[in-house]
Amino acid sequence: MTKAEILTNFCYCCEVSKANGEDPIGSAGNYDAFLFIEVPEPWPIEFWQAQPQFQPIADLATQLKKEQGLSLRAMAIAPDCQYSQPNYTRILYYRRPSEEGFVQFEKQEFVVPDEQVVTVVLALLQQPDLLPQFESSRQETEDIREMMLCTHGSYDVACGRFGYPLYRQLRSEHAANSGGKLRVWRCTHLGPHNFAPTLVDFPEGRYWGHLELEVLDLLVYRRGPVADLYDYYQGWAGLSQVEQIAEREMWMQEGWNWFHYAKVSQVLAMDESDEYYPDWAEVRIDFNSHEGRVSGTYEARVEVSGTVKTMWSSGKDKPLWEVKQYRVSRLNKVV
Incomplete structure (x- = not known):
């Protein structure tokens, strides 16, 4: 797809991102x-x-x-x-x-x-x-799952245009029928809006982007193949960018139980030529279940797999930016 075709046919940054195959993994906010x-x-x-x-x-x-x-x-x-x-x-x-x-x-x-x-x-x-x-x-709500879905249309029109229909579905169907165990909220800028619609799922702190109505049941109920959510996972807020990229592949190996394991992550080595978007990194993640019956360690190598062009914000005549894409070139379960 050429720049001229994109600017003619698209005005929403998330549509450009999705059409060009931009992977949302590694874009979750990593905060304390x-x-x-x-x-x-x-x-x-x-x-x-x-x-x-x-x-x-x-x-x-x-x-x-x-x-x-x-x-x-x-x-x-x-x-x-x-x-x-x-x-x-x-x-x-x-x-x-x-x-x-x-x-x-x-x-x-x-x-x-x-x-x-x-x-x-x-x-x-x-x-x-x-x-x-x-x-x-104080509210005793530790057992309530909270989903915050970005509908901040004044920040970028894509968030309002694509976020609100998903919010409406999650709020009226999934939250309303959860017996009070799920609440769904509209929130301000979550980001990046080129991955709209985006949400963060607490208390775990998992980010999801490029979401579609068809995957909401799987996202909420977690009954079905984890691979069907592969392309929507931005990452876990408990990890840095390269760790998030590695962690997704570990989730694919371990299935839904992976989300219930405590994790300790470490970047063993990393390309220092680019502080924000390194060309490669070596990552180690140790994990264990709450009762201690399951534990192990993964080591992974994350590498740049190529680049795609994306649009950072919606509108006409917006510039396209070339961004790195990543893959896990080696994944070993060492313990």
């Missing part, structure tokens, strides 16, 4: 913590800058990154007519556990009066000794 705050739509492009009441949160996040190396991803979720309460704001906070290997992020949830949001978030991030005074607002 995730923060979701209920904020009504509409959401402007520069969402947090348009919310001056949240500036203390942004300032603290910058400070924690500088002083402690803590990476925090903060996003808004749209209030829901069933889940939400007038004059109250829901706060969802997921953090990487302190132990070395883990399966999922640790969750805390509060529903507080609107005027207490910043105070509670600052306590979550830096002053946990203040949290007991908000104990009556």
